[in-house]
Amino acid sequence: MRYLNNIKHYHYGALLLLFCLLVGCNDGFLEETPTESTTPELLLVDKEGAQLYLNGAYHAAKILGYGGHKDPVNNETINGWATTWGSIATDEVVVASFSIFEIDLYTQRLNPTTIRVRQMWEDSYVAINKINSTIDRIGAMTDDQIEPEDKANFVAQAKFLRAAIYFNMVVAWENIPLLINEIDDLSDDSKLQVAQNTTQEVYDFIISDLLVAESVLTNEQGGGKATKGAAQSLLGKVYLQMTGFPLNQSEKFALAKEKLEAVIASGVYQLEESYPEIFSLNNEQNKEIIFAIGNDSEGQNLGGLVSSFYGPNGDLNSGGGWNTAFLNLELEADYDRDDVRLRQNVAKHNAQEATPEEGFSDPSTWGTFADPWKPWKWHRPRGQSWANNTPFDSPIIRYADVLLLYAESLNGMGILTQADIDATVNRLRARAREDKPPTVVSDMFLSNPGANASEILLERQKELCFEGWRRHDLIRNGVYGATIIAIDEEGSNRADNPGLNWQPYKIRWPIPDSEIRINPNLKQNEGY
Template sequence: MKRNIYSYLIMLIFGGLMLSSMVSCEDLDEGSLGAVSGDSFYADELSLESGVTGMFGLMNRACWGVDILAAYTGADDLTTHNGGNKWVFREGDTFALTGGNGRTIGIWNAYYRAINAANTFIEKAHPEGVDEAVVNNTLANAYFVRALLYFRLTTVFGDVPLPLTSSPDYEMLKTPSREVITQVISDLKFVEQWAVNARDTDVSVVDGHATKTAAKAFIAKAYMQLTGWPYGETDKWADVKSYTKQIIDANVYSLMDDYMHNFGEPWENNKEIIFAHQYKRQPWPISGESRWYGAFWAAWMDMFIEWNFYSGFPDGYRKNATTSTTSVDAITYAHPVNTKLLYGTIQGRPEFLHTWQSHNDVAAMRYAEVLLMYAEACANTGAEADAINYLNMVKRRAYAGGATTSDEVAALGAGFWEDADASVDYTAAQLSSKQAIIDAIVKERAYEFVSEIGGNRWLDLVRLEKVGTVNALRDSREVPLVGDPNNKALWYAPIPETEIDLNPNL
């Protein structure tokens, strides 16, 4: 699916069908294709698959750039430079997000477009004469798109509108975040039941459709968010543990030996990637590229690493792959460069370091996240030894035996991270309490997933109520804070002003 899921020629045809009614109240030129009825369009398996392709195209288009990071920069990992057009990221970094922030407006509008497409598909994609299992498999993809985007919307904005049909309601009220997550879990359980994808048993299969494994991983992530603020449902740790253990016990996915191989060609669709937004750079006018990885150096760079975060970053291969203080740009902008976002398309070609639009997929769920969710669930359910064991696997891979190059990592041998390493491993004596184990896991998550679309560092700080704590340690070289990071009302981005103007109920 990698090479056709993001074909915008197909997406534009589908978009004409799906965009005729929007939750976001925008004036759209429907065009002649927009008048085609979904009831008549979905007539067979081929038309169902065309619908899925277009729906994923809308979702991936919504996720092609780093817009959502504007809502995550209140964490202690990411910052931007103090100039140019970066005010949209500085607002988040200084706890001063407004309803006019172009980046959060962008994700709001784009996510709701894709959700509306999913809602329309769920309503209309029921052709006569097609086997129920086939129909439900295609529907599972729509439920997956809707669930993933609603989860991100509610963790960014809090209470949000929750339309589940394609009919616009211009007076819709906000739905409490807890109810949104309930719907997310319900949708993902449909995916868990009905998705059919060979990648669930064979990771060599290249298929970007929804999978049962991805559904389980995101169910676990949703439950994990419920364990902390503002929900406090600590009983959900049992669910996190159950769903992640199912993935581990299936013995299908695994860590890549080389951390860097999760973020660029030719290693995409690898054994660690459980779900990724998939892209392919195409000649104009087809717009199928990613603008997440493969950023320009210099003035075009949006994201840098905060100084305190850099100082605490454990030395080793992962740190070297993620950040640098020696480049010209690090010196110019007085922050460590986020080299993880600079991976280009194919190593050795000029655009590897100097491109803006790349083929690079955007990993949304990796096996490393499953391991660390399981570890934290173990720590919270009395299985401390298991928690330390799975934490150490990720830590060993990050350090990579002191390797500094991919060739040196390869020389360590396949699966080196499965074997105990006294120079790296935490011991029970070092992590002698439940809280010590949890703190170590949360720290590992911070550095493992920095600047990835899942926003794990921000989500962790929110659920653990540590946003104010980490910002109290903010380095004096950072842009001064505007808002108070202890003010929990500022932990959510404001709903776009344009939406409130159109619907004061929001």
């Protein structure tokens, strides 16, 4: 019995000890230390960290391009401005009758619950916030963390990206809230429910961002980074856009001219000698590219879907597209038969029956039925679908665009001369003519400002189709509605003509219904 008692005491002690061992000795037990992500505080302590953060801002800006890349976090596909806004609801392409998501865009049947419009709104503001975060957080770094010049340069690059996204948004919706700082508190509804700014305020903000970028950044090709030239080119574009609907500020022609002139005068950019070379996979970031969205296909979700969305008839493996977008045949008809741009931009062949080289150069491969002709520009090789993840960079502004914008601004000011035309439009035509006689893709001659404007607009379409500016151009020139009404492209797999549903208020997109429901301070655009 004594023995048992001893045991008892001994065990009380042992149990107590055991308890202590199991309980108290690990203070960090409940702390989380993930290795799958980091925090801004841990990251933004030096220039290298800031560079990583800035690269993330460029990633967010991929929404400017033709889209189709995946959000690395939730694996959702991000659609791009260049296709969703710039190309689909215009006279460049015709959507297939079975393209569930694009058909309402194309046929002008948008309403506030249309999914694509909602996605563009949401994804754009997510991108804006990430860029705002870059501007705010890098901007707040101290001098011992980053050299002031580096900091200013990084912030200026991010401002360029922000301006570029806001520019698309303000043209598309006109009435948007302007978020100029990162949102750092999601708990206060009153701060989240922002109101819309005026169109003028948004433009002014875009211009102020671009002026900062212009003043800080250097003049170089950039290889995908924002530069002084990119900022000046975009400024030119923005000023020019302000001359048209809805602001109609014709005094901006002169400001546009000034900026575009500076780009031309800088000598940094040149026209590529051959039109197809601009879009070659081996020649991305060439001397004609002023700013392009970088894409790649090595399985990091950094590619896009452009060559699936735009691509020849036939299966993907043979270099074909998805059969969701067809060519607007008027565009094909507008080209001179020997214009190299016709062959580069229009796929008449079937991918199964001809290689891209044959499709480009061998007329015998071109089908006689126009119905299955497809938009084309970035020629995917055969046997490579890149798993629906195409690597072609998405040009945002190239030198040819700047030349045409310059001609347009001179024409707007009423000072366009034949010499100017020769230095701009006719240089592009000469390139498109290749080494054929001047009767092919003949030169433009100076006419009255109205005729000049139409000619330049048409030239922009031939040169820049599918690059994402058509809808901007049509709106700026006041012919968007007329163009939509004139589309007559019905066919067996092609959607209805959009003109049947056209209403003038549809020049802008509706504010997504889901946003208005959650933010009562937002007002729906007129008409919707």
